[in-house]
Amino acid sequence: MIIFIMLKPVITHMFRKYLIVPILLATLTDLAHSSGTLTDSLLVLAGQAEGHERIRLLNQVAQIQLDFQPESSLKYSNMALEASGTMGDLRDQAEALKNIGAAWVSLGDMGKAAPFLDEAYGIYSKKLEEQETLGDNCHVAHILMLKGQFGKSIDYYQRALEIAGEDDLSGLTRCLSGMGETYRKMGQFMQSLDFYTRSLEILQEIGIEDGMDRLLFDIAINYQRLARYDEALRNFYASLEISQKMHNLTQMGHTYQVTGSIYLQLGDQEKALEYHRKGLVIHEQIGDRSGVANALDVLADIHLEMEQFDQALRMYNRSYEYSRKAGNKRMIVSSQMNLGRYYTHRQNYPLALSFYRDALVLAQELQDKWSLARISVNLGELYGARKEYSTALQYLDDALSIAEGMESKDILQDAYHKLYELHKMRGNYQLALEYYLNYAAIREAMMNVESRTSIANLESRYDLVNKEKEIERLEKENITNQLDLQREKSLRNYLISIAVFLLVLGIIIAFSLVRKRRMNLMLKHKNQELEQLNDRLTKYSEELDELNQTKNRLISIISHDLKNPFHSLIGFSDLLVHEAERFSEEEKLSFYKSMNDTSKKAFELLQNLLDWTRLQTSEIPFNPADLRVTETIQSVFDLLISHARDKGIVMQTDVPEETIVYADSRMFETVLRNLGSNAVKYTPYGGKISISAHDWNEVIQFGVEDTGVGMDEEQVTNLFNIDKKASRPGTNNELGTGFGLILCREFVKKNGGELSVESSPGKGSTFSFTVPKRRNT
Numbered sequence: 095m096i097i098f099i100m101l102k103p104v105i106t107h108m109f110r111k112y113l114i115v116p117i118l119l120a121t122l123t124d125l126a127h128s129s130g131t132l133t134d135s136l137l138v139l140a141g142q143a144e145g146h147e148r149i150r151l152l153n154q155v156a157q158i159q160l161d162f163q164p165e166s167s168l169k170y171s172n173m174a175l176e177a178s179g180t181m182g183d184l185r186d187q188a189e190a191l192k193n194i195g196a197a198w199v200s201l202g203d204m205g206k207a208a209p210f211l212d213e214a215y216g217i218y219s220k221k222l223e224e225q226e227t228l229g230d231n232c233h234v235a236h237i238l239m240l241k242g243q244f245g246k247s248i249d250y251y252q253r254a255l256e257i258a259g260e261d262d263l264s265g266l267t268r269c270l271s272g273m274g275e276t277y278r279k280m281g282q283f284m285q286s287l288d289f290y291t292r293s294l295e296i297l298q299e300i301g302i303e304d305g306m307d308r309l310l311f312d313i314a315i316n317y318q319r320l321a322r323y324d325e326a327l328r329n330f331y332a333s334l335e336i337s338q339k340m341h342n343l344t345q346m347g348h349t350y351q352v353t354g355s356i357y358l359q360l361g362d363q364e365k366a367l368e369y370h371r372k373g374l375v376i377h378e379q380i381g382d383r384s385g386v387a388n389a390l391d392v393l394a395d396i397h398l399e400m401e402q403f404d405q406a407l408r409m410y411n412r413s414y415e416y417s418r419k420a421g422n423k424r425m426i427v428s429s430q431m432n433l434g435r436y437y438t439h440r441q442n443y444p445l446a447l448s449f450y451r452d453a454l455v456l457a458q459e460l461q462d463k464w465s466l467a468r469i470s471v472n473l474g475e476l477y478g479a480r481k482e483y484s485t486a487l488q489y490l491d492d493a494l495s496i497a498e499g500m501e502s503k504d505i506l507q508d509a510y511h512k513l514y515e516l517h518k519m520r521g522n523y524q525l526a527l528e529y530y531l532n533y534a535a536i537r538e539a540m541m542n543v544e545s546r547t548s549i550a551n552l553e554s555r556y557d558l559v560n561k562e563k564e565i566e567r568l569e570k571e572n573i574t575n576q577l578d579l580q581r582e583k584s585l586r587n588y589l590i591s592i593a594v595f596l597l598v599l600g601i602i603i604a605f606s607l608v609r610k611r612r613m614n615l616m617l618k619h620k621n622q623e624l625e626q627l628n629d630r631l632t633k634y635s636e637e638l639d640e641l642n643q644t645k646n647r648l649i650s651i652i653s654h655d656l657k658n659p660f661h662s663l664i665g666f667s668d669l670l671v672h673e674a675e676r677f678s679e680e681e682k683l684s685f686y687k688s689m690n691d692t693s694k695k696a697f698e699l700l701q702n703l704l705d706w707t708r709l710q711t712s713e714i715p716f717n718p719a720d721l722r723v724t725e726t727i728q729s730v731f732d733l734l735i736s737h738a739r740d741k742g743i744v745m746q747t748d749v750p751e752e753t754i755v756y757a758d759s760r761m762f763e764t765v766l767r768n769l770g771s772n773a774v775k776y777t778p779y780g781g782k783i784s785i786s787a788h789d790w791n792e793v794i795q796f797g798v799e800d801t802g803v804g805m806d807e808e809q810v811t812n813l814f815n816i817d818k819k820a821s822r823p824g825t826n827n828e829l830g831t832g833f834g835l836i837l838c839r840e841f842v843k844k845n846g847g848e849l850s851v852e853s854s855p856g857k858g859s860t861f862s863f864t865v866p867k868r869r870n871t
Contacts, residue, residue: 164198195210235247235251270293427457510529511530738783749796794866
């Protein structure tokens with residue numbers, strides 16, 4: 095308070111000199127505030143700003159979101175860091191680095207936080223060596239606090255307060271709040287309250303409400319830990335009023351939530367439900383995952399107390415899922431602890447113990463004393479229920495030790511009560527009495543008449559303020575409604591006059607409209623005829639374009655895939671004509687075989703191209719008839735058996751003798767030959783190829799299955815695309831173009847069927863096609 099009194103004479107001067115710009119900015123951005131949250135308005139300003147001002151606003155958004163939405167804080171801190179890199183301002187960069195580290199600390203990942211905090215610490219320390227300032231001391235203190243070095247943090251905060259000057263009022267409030275946060279993390283709530291209160295007094299003196307709702311919230315949290323629920327509620331209600339005025343939805347949601355938690359501790363389940371539901375609605379509206387998770391946890395607690403077990407478990411699990419998706423270790427600890435408590439209540443001790451142990455390990459990693467104390471109380475309860483009294487006592491003593499060091503009376507109360515129950519069960523009545531008296535003392539302080547009266551007065555005042563606001567809103571609505579009625583009456587009379595005029599005018603022009611309508615109908619008919627002609631011309635143009643593209647693709651295939659075989663033929667023939675004496679008879683025979691294979695492939699390609707071209711131009715004969723397929727299959731086998739034997743491939747058929755289809759025999763044979771040839775080509779030595787037939791109502795489905803190399807999804811997709819060269823070398827480097835499959839699809843379609851493929855790499859392929867059944871019965 096001494097520092098505040100010393101600075102009081104300059105407070106008004108500083109307010110006028112340095113806060114005019116923020117006030118003007120606030121006036122200019124009232125519209126932005128109407129979007130719903132303080133963060134929204136700051137982001138609007140950041141979008142309009144440039145350079146240092148934009149980075150400052152992004153860092154401010156990151157700080158606001160740090161405790162409640164650390165994932166979002168991380169996002170905006172990284173944006174600020176990227177922007178500060180281009181500007182070259184080290185302090186902007188250090189602020190962004192510190193915020194990134196703080197976000198990772200809030201998410202419970204100290205490993206990821208450390209490099210950013212260390213880098214920021216280095217920048218601020220170097221600045222302090224050049225010139226010692228309040229701001230840099232506060233930044234270093236904050237970083238040390240985030241790293242858990244509380245003693246050093248307090249030293250730097252004290253130094254900052256000692257050198258506080260009249261030109262840094264906002265720095266002073268930030269420094270005092272930082273001291274409050276540090277002492278709160280140490281569990282020294284009374285000292286924390288002192289510094290938070292001093293910071294609040296400065297803001298109240300100069301009349302600045304921005305940030306006051308968060309300070310009141312922090313003060314209320316300290317009172318809650320001290321089990322002074324009347325003071326906690328008084329500050330929560332004050333925080334709510336400012337948050338509502340500032341449209342700070344994030345702060346409102348969390349204040350509703352913690353207020354509900356206090357009413358749950360006071361045994362008022364109805365009010366606890368009311369406030370937590372309000373908080374949950376806001377958290378869901380703004381996408382605050384940590385807020386949703388926390389609200390669900392407490393709503394689950396209420397349902398658990400009401401023995402609505404299914405609803406409680408559903409909410410606990412939803413909260414746990416939110417925590418894991420967010421990757422927030424602190425939220426995960428809370429969810430695991432609550433699930434452990436649920437399963438303890440349901441006497442599923444092994445599952446409860448599993449959740450508690452996971453939570454304990456994570457809380458130790460985070461150095462979260464409050465969670466460690468709470469988990470220890472819960473483990474004491476669990477082992478007590480299992481009658482493992484020595485283990486239960488050990489955990490409860492641990493909880494008591496941590497809670498006493500933290501001044502956490504809410505945990506002390508629970509620990510005393512569990513110790514009382516445990517010693518009573520073991521017959522240690524003297525110890526049980528001592529612990530009960532300690533429990534009763536805290537409970538009495540919480541539940542005394544004065545506190546109850548204070549809480550009731552607070553509730554009445556808050557309800558009265560809300561009712562007054564509602565009455566004011568209704569009065570404004572009533573005045574607005576009366577004005578609307580008067581406007582509606584005048585408008586109605588005006589409209590009646592216009593309607594009479596329009597009726598007369600309508601009668602006058604009706605006759606001319608009838609005549610014009612006839613003319614329009616005739617014109618519409620002519621337009622429809624023109625549109626139909628235009629559609630036909632467009633269709634013919636598209637077909638012509640498609641045929642032209644097909645011609646170009648065919649030329650490309652012929653020039654590429656047909657040229658290669660002839661290169662081989664010319665090369666081998668040149669060798670045999672000019673240098674035959676160099677080669678043995680065995681080598682010449684090998685050349686002859688290669689020339690023969692190449693000639694066959696070239697002929698096969700020419701034949702396929704010819705068939706496909708004739709099919710596209712409707713010149714290929716199509717003579718479907720009843721066809722006994724086993725004869726065709728045998729002839730295809732005879733063509734392929736030689737190549738199959740060379741590769742040690744087994745070929746078999748499972749087609750009934752009586753199978754008859756209605757199809758063009760030549761097209762059917764071409765389809766089977768191409769599919770069988772492909773199967774032999776891509777099946778390695780010792781493989782298997784089978785042809786099967788299945789009766790599917792009106793069609794017969796044939797399948798050509800192999801145990802070959804198979805294809806991935808992309809290769810299957812490109813099989814029938816004439817623009818893509820889908821062919822690959824066979825298992826013995828057999829050549830191919832991939833055009834045969836396109837011809838197969840066209841022939842199957844021509845015969846009224848469909849061709850499909852199923853394949854996986856290394857597992858072979860199955861080509862299936864359908865053909866109509868016989869017509870003559």
